[in-house]
Amino acid sequence: MTTTSREIHLASRPDGMPKPENFDLVSVELPDPQDGELLVKNMWMSVDPYMRGRMIDRKSYVPPFQIGKVLEGHAVGKVAQSNNPDFAKGDLVLSMNGWREAFISDGKGLQKLETFGLPEQAFLGVAGMPGLTAYAGLLRIGQPKEGETVFVSGAAGAVGSLVCQIAKIKGCRVVGSVGSKEKGEWLKSLGVDEVILYKDHPDQRSLMAALKAAAPEGVDVYFENVGGDHLVAALDAMNNFGRIVVCGMISGYNDSEPRPGPWNLFNIIGKRLRVEGLIVSDHQDMLGDFVRDLATWVPEGKVQWQETIETGIENAPTAFMNLFCGGNTGKMLVKLSD
């Protein structure tokens, strides 16, 4: 007996914005699991902006995706059959084997999931990698102090919205930049002090003025998800000894030609800024603290999150492409099965 699984392959490397033709939907037949193996049916898979970088053929902190091969990413699945003593049928597992409906594994790289009462897909978002990114980036690199101002771009995203809420928990004034009124209203409902609708400020000067108005006492910590004009505006508004946590620069991910950087980098000197890059895998040592804190904050209503859900493996490319045009509020997920 075999199991049919559909999966998404990289058909070609995107040039600029990813397009449907960069992806192939392929059916594969999975054999029954052998001794020591198990069959996992994925329930949820994650699409994340960083995956765009893996579609480029270059040396990076993770190897590039290969053309004609299945894509990878975080997924939560359920064990459907097991010949591995460490896993029982029905166990929930977290893996990097996203972009496919099912897979055979020898158990290596799988992590059994204890949900602490949270929905299982939260471990692809607020309780997973994006959550730890927000937690470690803000607290370890940004080091916000009570009363300071924290500016967050991409503030309604999976990472950004948690950064905003942790900054509020830590007693900061929070300014978030978002792409739509609805996202802004959601952030306001979470206690974010000021919201900037960046689409109302298509030119640099206007965005700079908007940030100065929203943060009249200057910005102490900038959590950078966007790059481009947002970084220019932040450099301009930063206070002396400010910290810039560089988590992402999504505005440039689809550029075919490199885009020039900010013209006002000299602020790094005059204001003695610290600008530091963040990759979540360096901060796994904070996972215990993070989960403990989150397990306190969620029942207290201090941390909320949103999800944007596409359904079916065939819609995974669409979900991914929507990341780059503001098509998600909070964590973007693809639901594959119950």
Place this chain on the structure above:
Amino acid sequence: MTTTSREIHLASRPDGMPKPENFDLVSVELPDPQDGELLVKNMWMSVDPYMRGRMIDRKSYVPPFQIGKVLEGHAVGKVAQSNNPDFAKGDLVLSMNGWREAFISDGKGLQKLETFGLPEQAFLGVAGMPGLTAYAGLLRIGQPKEGETVFVSGAAGAVGSLVCQIAKIKGCRVVGSVGSKEKGEWLKSLGVDEVILYKDHPDQRSLMAALKAAAPEGVDVYFENVGGDHLVAALDAMNNFGRIVVCGMISGYNDSEPRPGPWNLFNIIGKRLRVEGLIVSDHQDMLGDFVRDLATWVPEGKVQWQETIETGIENAPTAFMNLFCGGNTGKMLVKLSD
């Protein structure tokens, strides 16, 4: 009786490269010092790249110079007459009252100079502000470890040449970028491992290739004095967890229009770089350690320095302008009197 002093006033704000007409030579008559006052005759004055920034009318970490007023900067002088009990005739004093031959002071802001056997003008360079800049920037911000590679731009300058030598003392491999063969040879004689003549690499790709060749194992600490293409090349060559000490970006100081920044800032994320601005006044607490270390290193021959000397207050603007076209090796000084 009065003393005649000639001094340099800011005639107009430079647009782009400073020109002779931006400066005025003015004679003033100084009265005899009153009770509590003293008359200082300057022996040496310093010209430094940061002064270009003070010629712009903008908010910064030091207030801008005023048109029609005498310029300011570090100077070493000798007390010629004193009615102040804290200073005796013949005392050496360090002040911010450069750009003039003599001045009357009530003693505030003057620092009596103990030379530790070093020539007095060294306190405008290797033993003064540029020296502490190199020491604090490299050791506190750059944190080089033995065996790591340190890349220094403006490597033959007052700050850069000391950074190179301290990095060698700390057991690092050192690559320096300079503007002339002579400067390169001097750095080689100090033990610098590789020298890049940046004028041989007028385009970005060529400079990037030169740095990769000079630092085949990558760069762990980049000491940034130059900006522009040097920063692009450094971002490209940095190793994971590298540190960029941003001390100056002299290549852009005379731009009338802001110049776009590096297109490869995304390396900050992938390589988890820390980029941090440096202003020496934040690091005065290291002055004691610095002077103690320097007093050991100089007699051991581990630290050498060069000076480029112009003579006479009337040549101070020329000395300053020469800073921006590579006209100095080591510290640029103006000698005013014996």
